[in-house]
Amino acid sequence: xxxxxxxxxxxxxxxxxxxxxxxxxxxxxxxxxxxxxxxxxxxxxxxxxxxxxxxxxxxxxxxxxxxxxxxxxxxxxxxxxxxxxxxxxxxxxxxxxxxxxxxxxxxxxxxxxxxxxxxxxxxxxxxxxxxxxxxxxxxxxxxxxxxxxxxxxxxxxxxxxxxxxxxxxxxxxxxxxxxxxxxxxxxxxxxxxxxxxxxxxxxxxxxxxxxxxxxxxxxxxxxxxxxxxxxxxxxxxxxxxxxxxxxxxxxxxxxxxxxxxxxxxxxxxxxxxxxxxxxxxxxxxxxxxxxxxxxxxxxxxxxxxxxxxxxxxxxxxxxxxxxxxxxxxxxxxxxxxxxxxxxxxxxxxxxxxxxxxxxxxxxxxxxxxxxxxxxxxxxxxxxxxxxxxxxxxxxxxxxxxxxxxxxxxxxxxxxxxxxxxx
Amino acid sequence: xxxxxxxxxxxxxxxxxxxxxxxxxxxxxxxxxxxxxxxxxxxxxxxxxxxxxxxxxxxxxxxxxxxxxxxxxxxxxxxxxxxxxxxxxxxxxxxxxxxxxxxxxxxxxxxxxxxxxxxxxxxxxxxxxxxxxxxx
Numbered sequence: 042x043x044x045x046x047x048x049x050x051x052x053x054x055x056x057x058x059x060x061x062x063x064x065x066x067x068x069x070x071x072x073x074x075x076x077x078x079x080x081x082x083x084x085x086x087x088x089x090x091x092x093x094x095x096x097x098x099x100x101x102x103x104x105x106x107x108x109x110x111x112x113x114x115x116x117x118x119x120x121x122x123x124x125x126x127x128x129x130x131x132x133x134x135x136x137x138x139x140x141x142x143x144x145x146x147x148x149x150x151x152x153x154x155x156x157x158x159x160x161x162x163x164x165x166x167x168x169x170x171x172x173x174x175x176x177x178x179x180x181x182x183x184x185x186x187x188x189x190x191x192x193x194x195x196x197x198x199x200x201x202x203x204x205x206x207x208x209x210x211x212x213x214x215x216x217x218x219x220x221x222x223x224x225x226x227x228x229x230x231x232x233x234x235x236x237x238x239x240x241x242x243x244x245x246x247x248x249x250x251x252x253x254x255x256x257x258x259x260x261x262x263x264x265x266x267x268x269x270x271x272x273x274x275x276x277x278x279x280x281x282x283x284x285x286x287x288x289x290x291x292x293x294x295x296x297x298x299x300x301x302x303x304x305x306x307x308x309x310x311x312x313x314x315x316x317x318x319x320x321x322x323x324x325x326x327x328x329x330x331x332x333x334x335x336x337x338x339x340x341x342x343x344x345x346x347x348x349x350x351x352x353x354x355x356x357x358x359x360x361x362x363x364x365x366x367x368x369x370x371x372x373x374x375x376x377x378x379x380x381x382x383x384x385x386x387x388x389x390x391x392x393x394x395x396x397x398x399x400x401x402x403x404x405x406x407x408x409x410x411x412x413x414x415x416x417x418x419x420x421x422x423x424x425x426x427x428x429x430x431x432x433x434x435x436x437x438x439x440x441x442x443x444x445x446x447x448x449x450x451x452x453x454x455x456x457x458x459x460x461x462x463x
Numbered sequence: 464x465x466x467x468x469x470x471x472x473x474x475x476x477x478x479x480x481x482x483x484x485x486x487x488x489x490x491x492x493x494x495x496x497x498x499x500x501x502x503x504x505x506x507x508x509x510x511x512x513x514x515x516x517x518x519x520x521x522x523x524x525x526x527x528x529x530x531x532x533x534x535x536x537x538x539x540x541x542x543x544x545x546x547x548x549x550x551x552x553x554x555x556x557x558x559x560x561x562x563x564x565x566x567x568x569x570x571x572x573x574x575x576x577x578x579x580x581x582x583x584x585x586x587x588x589x590x591x592x593x594x595x596x597x598x599x
Binding site: 066069070072073074075091094095096097176177178181193194195196197198212275276279405406407435436 | 472473474491492495496497524525526527528529530531534535538539551553554555556557558559561562567591592
């Protein structure tokens with residue numbers, strides 16, 4: 042790889058030990074993917090440091106101790122506990138206190154302590170052609186596909202790129218890789234973000250690592266719908282970019298989406314395909330459930346308004362645990378708009394910084410035994426997101442009941458599972 | 464002792480018993496961090512452990528969180544000593560392997576699955592984009 046003088050200075054340690062280690066890692070990454078050089082990035086979504094994994098928070102503390110600073114605007118990914126409000130989730134205090142240490146490390150490094158999987162709802166909005174990095178695949182696919190920024194599906198090195206302002210030029214940072222590989226046509230009406238989540242999950246299963254071009258929307262999808270669709274796609278496949286002509290910059294039509302090449306035959310997506318995803322994730326028998334959850338990915342302000350409207354003046358059924366998860370930023374916005382009062386008065390819990398699959402409910406983590414983490418016995422979780430459904434199965438390892446958002450709220454209000462009406 | 468050329472992805476040298484899988488692996492979900500045991504639905508690797516092995520399989524798949532599981536396998540001393548795949552692993556796995564100092568080679572110039580038995584010692588040497596896989 043060809044390095045600039047400043048990149049060589051960082052690599053040789055003339056700008057501190059932390060940057061040297063970061064550049065060494067990024068150089069090895071660049072060589073692995075035969076990148077010709079580095080590009081300068083304008084935004085990074087970085088690892089929180091997760092208290093449910095051995096010495097993972099310490100990983101971030103070590104960077105902070107070595108003097109690492111964010112060289113670009115950087116938001117922090119979702120964590121394993123609601124740092125301020127952990128009591129409501131039943132998490133052990135020691136876990137919350139360890140997770141809090143990650144917040145201190147990030148404050149020292151100059152990160153924006155968002156602790157969310159939807160930093161864009163908290164004001165992080167990288168524009169068209171901005172090179173960036175993200176440790177969270179939902180953020181990668183939203184920024185690539187809705188904002189036109191350029192990101193690979195990264196891991197830990199997102200923070201190395203944030204510290205140095207550099208990332209190797211390969212993958213989705215190159216326009217030649219930002220081309221459609223499959224064409225889908227939607228032959229059904231869509232109502233509610235869960236339909237879009239199932240649409241994304243279905244398309245992702247077919248597209249795998251490809252770039253799906255999607256046509257046939259009866260009207261322009263809203264931001265929450267694009268977010269849900271992307272999250273579903275990133276979960277079932279390795280999709281990092283989808284193209285909706287006229288929505289995804291800079292693609293105005295299908296021909297541009299395929300780089301001028303002849304588009305392939307289109308694959309129809311029908312109502313039956315969506316119903317199959319709902320059915321795939323309705324494994325809880327008899328409709329009994331322990332928890333109802335909405336807010337995956339973390340809810341936007343508009344979604345908080347929807348929940349408040351559905352819950353205002355009502356009470357959820359006795360001994361029902363109902364979680365609404367969002368970022369601490371949107372939670373604050375909802376509070377100031379008077380929405381939080383309406384939601385919490387119903388008995389619902391508004392949880393930030395984490396969610397059911399990222400908190401101590403998960404069974405595939407490896408916490409320090411001294412933290413006393415005990416995943417509670419959960420048999421079934423009612424969810425309104427195919428992404429949350431998949432990882433509830435994989436990480437909480439229990440049954441799921443997938444339904445629409447309105448139906449999930451009705452389920453919490455009545456105490457009986459309300460399936461998505463076909 | 465035949466030596467097979469391959470493309471180098473993560474530098475390093477490691478030796479260990481081969482563990483050959485026929486299915487793609489997602490380190491998030493398919494392997495248990497605390498034991499190294501394969502828990503995913505991978506018929507060719509049922510009841511095996513990746514701990515200390517030269518793990519040979521077609522390609523990586525799944526979540527961008529894979530780096531964390533590979534790094535946690537290393538933290539729990541349950542990680543493979545080297546990884547060999549057909550195609551380049553996804554960026555998250557490569558980043559986890561660099562962090563955990565696990566050498567990776569890909570695109571071997573021979574059909575390893577046909578040449579290697581599980582348990583047979585394999586030496587993997589990776590440097591500057593070049594890799595050599597020695598079957599003793």
